[in-house]
Amino acid sequence: MKEYGYVRVAALSPQIRVADPDYNKASIVEAIRQAAGAKASVIVLPELCVTGYTCGDLFLQDTLLKGAEEALLSIAAETAQLQALCLVGLPVRARSGSLYNCAAILNRGKVLHLIPKTHVPNYSEFYELRHFAPGKAGMEETALLGGEPVPVRPDVLFRCQEWPELTVAAEICEDLWVASPPSNGYALAGAAVLCNLSASDETIGKAQYRRSLVCGQSAKTLSAYVYADAGEGESTTDLIFSGHCMAAENGVLLAERPPFTQGMALADVDLQHLWQERRRMNTFERWENVLEEIEFSIGFAPCTLQRSIEKTPFVPANEETRSSRCELIFTMQAAGLKKRLAHANARHAVVGLSGGLDSTLALLVMTRAYDALSWPRKDIIAVTMPCFGTTGRTYQNACQLARELGVTLKEVNICEAVTRHLKDIGHDFSHDVAFENAQARERTQVLMDVANQYGGLVVGTGDLSELALGWATYNGDHMSMYGVNASVPKTLIRYLVDTYAKTAEGERLRAVLLDILDTPVSPELLPPENGEIVQKTEELVGPYELHDFFLYHMLRFAEEPRKILFLAEHAFQGIYSHEVILHWLKNFYRRFFAQQFKRSCLPDGPKVGSVTLSPRGDWRMPSDASAAVWLKELEGME
Template sequence: KSLLPSYDVFDETRYFLPAGASTTAAAPEGLGVPLGLSVCEDIWNDQRFWDRPRYARDPIADLVRAGAGLVVNVSASPYAMGKAPLRERMLAASARDHGAPIAYVNQVGGNDALLFDGGSMLLARDGAVLARAPLFEEAVLVCDLDGGAPRALGLDGRPLPPPPAPAADPQADEVLRALVMGVRDYVRKCGFRQAVVGLSGGIDSALTACIAAEALGAENVLGVGMPSRYSSGHSREDAAELARNLGVRFREIGIEPMHAAFLAALAADGAPPLCDLADQNVQARIRGQVLMAISNDTGALVLTTGNKSEIAVGYCTLYGDMAGGLAAIGDVPKTLVYRVARAANARAGRTLVPERTFTKPPSAELKPGQLDQDSLPPYDVLDDILQAYVEERRPLEAIVARGHDEATVRRVLRMVVQSEYKRRQAAPVLKVSEKAFGEGRRFPIAQGYRY
């Protein structure tokens, strides 16, 4: 491998030395053309495709100059929303510019935070796609440079079924499939078989449960409702209905006795009552304790249910709703959570997430009449600010220029900075965006600048 990336989640220059030259192999028997062998990043530096290439060398150009008649690129290219069509355009341009067909072979599966989407393809020398493997599914693609109908086979050699009709919301459906694959592989590769999810009746826990049920099988998922003195009747009903719709096991464990005991113990020596925020966090931490106790007892992995918007601004409780082994939707902004949950219903062809879960105002239900928007900007505003700051890495002035109130932007950025210590202690996040919270975004916890 000639080009070693050291950006976002990549750290290859720490561990490897780059190849001094690209490798061309003699023509295999029956093929008739020499093979140009390349690895992943080597094909991502076409000088004519990218406005600002990262490297001075173009290994594919070197291979073609050395006589390669077919460029083979083996990749472990992580998934991100919008990356599959970009990858295809880039490969088509490279084949066309270099006048050589390309066989692109990409990894499939989840490894910790990274999701590899497959999508292997064969491109003709004019950039036309001759064959394309499915996304998020292991397959054997049998195709011919001289034309003919390609065949996509499963690993057992049987033909794969034709792809389904395009989804109503293709991006949301794609994210759903990525997260299902990621949860399945993370749970399996870590030695678990089952998962436990706290079900609040809200949209985040509903989507997490849908992902878990599809990834692991409904029989391997336990949903736990943990109502408190502030839980609404509709939330309890929606949690139970979701569990019935999914076919997952369901338990309801009321936390009121535990909550009351905590408050009484903390006030036993005459101490003043807890402040409002501390009382809210006590409830969240009790719920985390309950889920972890079930996890320890049954061996099931706890899936946390916080979304990217909440994790970004610290609207979550350390050792409470953040307690668990995997943040399945931790890279999905709140506004996208609703779309992906709709996609889960559409994918199932029936109602999984109850309609009321989509339409009621979001609330943590940790005090009377509480709504998320009491302490956060509207989610469409919040998510656009976070998109600009976290993923596009724009400064405050550029975010304000998008039409946002400066005081609101400063408040959001301050919350992001001040919540770094929480994120450092959070469960791994499945990455579906260009910039997720995790090893690809490294910031110090102790920062002097607070906006």
Template sequence: MYHLNFLKVGIATPSIKVGNLEYNANEIITTLNNSKASVVLFPELNLTSLYANDLFLQPSFLDEAKKQAKKIINKTTFKGLFTIGMPLLVNESVLSVVLVVCEKEVIGVVNKTTIPPHQKKYFNIYDQREILDLEYIKLFDKEVRFGSNLIFSHEDIKLMVEIGEDSNNYLPNSALSVFEGVNIVLNPSSDKEMLHSGDEKLQRVLTTSKRLNLAYIYASPSSMESTSENVYAGDMIAAVNGELIDEASNLFDNLDYLEVDIDFNYIIRNRLTSPNHDIISHDNDFVLFNLEKSKDYDFEYLDTQPFFQSDDIFESCNSVNELLIAALTKKLSSLPKHLQKVVIGVSGGADSTLALLVAEQTLERMGLDSTNLIGVSMPSVNSSKESSRRATELIEGVKGTKLVIPIDEQLEVHLKSINHDKKDVTYENAQARIRTNILMDLANKHGGIVIGPSDLSEIALGFTTYSGDANSMYGINSGIPKTFVLAMLRYFSSEVYIDLSKVIGEIAEVKPSPELLKGQVTEEIIGSYEINDFILYHFIKSGWSKEIFELTIPKAFDITKEEAELYIKRFFKRFYQNQFKRIVLPEGPNVLGFSLNPRNGFSLPGDNEVDK
């Protein structure tokens, strides 16, 4: 399955019998015929087993291996690219090789060059230089590309195979091939299983994929491999740019096949932003292959909350909380002692609550009195009694300095001075600007800085007021999307602020609203934050196009294509038209590796006309 630069890859560790080539071949055929993938990886020497030993030196056994490999190629109904690990006699040397097969043809033979001591009796290259110099060998009556560093190319896919211990060299071919544009490595392995070796294998795959900025696909021998000397786990691991896509084990999970989705849009996006991108060459002698394009794509899994990088959400929240405290600590420490106060407008909503709680913890860590935290409630006729109550409970709960300054009179005077009597966008923004003006003046009066509550989602959608809540002296929430803000509040309610658990829990569950009009609900205006955050993440991080969102959003959120199109159109219109607000964003910490601040993140002129 291959569509819009998404590639489905299968990792297989089927049952194996030592030396029983017909059985092993049939297992391979069955696996391939049941696969939905476009690329399938098998372990090293999966046709014969690792322990055929002296049989590797029998010409009849080597001939039978070729015969069974040919049978696999002819009998399988699989149309994509797959590997066969087997022994092959080349120039009077028995080599451990991988046949790379596509569309019923062997398109390349990759040889293993790093032979461990226990295999040297069987895979002994008598003339290393002669073998290394070979570019073609004859196989099945055809000339076939040969080598340890072949690169297979189809459109944006640049693939190489790295066998077993070759991946552990000081300078492996995978590292060198990155300079040729390789973005996916298949590693058919012969790694055995020992105490802690599973973690070591996983870390090696993750580290390699991160360092080389590519997809790394790993398969170790089946648990049905010979246990004469070792035990094998049948590990199947896939990682992209240091992120685990999925893993499974034949031994521990009782699985012998795993399918994963590789997003080449994400890999290419990361390559384009890498400082090493300019040293990649694309003028090479690739082995070309073809993959049939799918009309649709069946995803294994679409994460509806991609900003969370861990299954343990509270663990992620704890880490982010520590980063926010560290950021604000540094900001306040840079100020003279008499200015180390914090002024925050507290509405009783999620964003101002997060800002308030981070500020309270920061002041405590710094040994400063909680009265240095000035929480300001600025209700209007549009504020609900519940919001005002929650704001008061929060400020009193953290023992901050509480100020309550209603804005209705100021608002009335201001609107009258500009001869405005409509409850429209001017009316709404005037409230936000009056509140910001009050906060700035209070910061001057008391000696401190205004901490802004605007979160990453609001900044992306432009759901802030220019010269209003968009502006502050430090935007503590500017790197946190709304879905993460709400998760942070649930974490605080459960783990940190037990005495304030009830009110914080309430805030986390209330529908977000700026309360600039009575009964206003944010998501009725801009749509679900969860879907908007999904679009935001993959637009910036993965480089997804509108066409990809049209494919993924209905599948991820179980909505119609028409609903998805509305979300996409609305998001991008708001995103581009509100870039002018992001040009003047205050300083704020990038804690998720994701920023819309033009100084350290997404940059675009405010007068762009992208979606006009």
């Protein structure tokens, strides 16, 4: 997985006994071996787990402290052959006489460093200042472990020799809960994996807040945040510990061991995503203070990606989340159109209604905008323009939809006009590109002229997926006066219309929407056979679910072609073969690069998601750019 940018991390909470380092040593070693057996490369255990967090004044006993130090050396020795960086919590006596609550960083049998807790709480149920000194930036402390001095200080970055992008830093429990956690600076100094060794007791509502802290910090620092919490075995004299362990990446919770459960939080973190996001966001500025770097070494055994890869990254898998997302998108589209209509003082809006998904969504958005403006829906003019490829099904659905929504329906049959035009240019009526595009351009001319008749605006229907593939006729359906669907991908449009259908008032409106959803996607520019659509878009350019997947990973995370292929095979396992995915991925790159000239002059349209192709916003690309280097990477992968 390393070749695709993934590192596996683990957070565990072993069962311990309070003040029993020997017992805890065996439990910790077993936990580390369990995580290493699961191919974890970074393994995080809880705060003070070698002794237990709840030892109280026993922390002032040299017998316990000596036992903890001996146990740590045994843990390091017994895990020396494991290919991992391990973080273990224990109390440490510094040579100055101060006692610190530390994270010990273990690798290949050695204790590389001791990170002291910076923010030591002494409020409510916490009284750590009774025993521990806080760590401070610039401190020069050491501890003797097995007769060897080991540095004790914060502000240290650990970098992997074999993979320099794997950079790790650690903080302890309360450090995350303060206004400015140390991990802020660690991330700005280059740490991509932030680890927290914690002993956070459980109270009502705390797990949810803890989860939001971990996810929020990973988002704010553009990092992976691995959190291991103390659990079973801690004293229950006054507090309860739940062993709540988590791993988050850039705001997303990847893995969780929920409170009072068993197991570990094991996650595959995408370091490539994190570093790409840091490059992309110019406000993520490198910290002025340069941290000391300590190298560690691990091997990366081959393993299968365990991370879930969504087939439809634009569409939330959870139905409740999906419904609320669709409602928000409807609102955003309508708000954009509402502002444009009001600003242009255009009381009429014109749309070409084909009986397909895109124009259906555009019309639904238009009705919502008009309702918000308290304008009559009859001022919306839906124009149906049958021609050579129009089927009875789509024609009837277009007419029925317009009637059910209460808009003005205008029919303009363009067969005669297109026929005359083709004769004028000496066309032989073969079913070539000119034959198809003549219809699309005639429809656009009709719409523009109707809009001029009424002093209105033409609302575009083209979607994000079509823009990516260039599946539009230049200066035909490519053009409008405001494109409400411009940043909505095809896979999401289906759910938007479906969501509207589920809440539609009236059975007839619901029925026509459902039939539109069931109609094959087609531009209907070629004559039907036996009344059925013969020109099916996905048979020509490929499945939209694949192209939307490619588009998302290419634009959102700047993934390399070979990684997109790897992720697509993982996501669509059992649905599409390697050969099919590779074929359409190459086709995607060819079309995406060749069709940029259409995107360079797009009409205005609202941005609703993180991926858009507006030349004025998220995507700046020369129309003459070559796809050669992207396609070259896919050579020989058959």
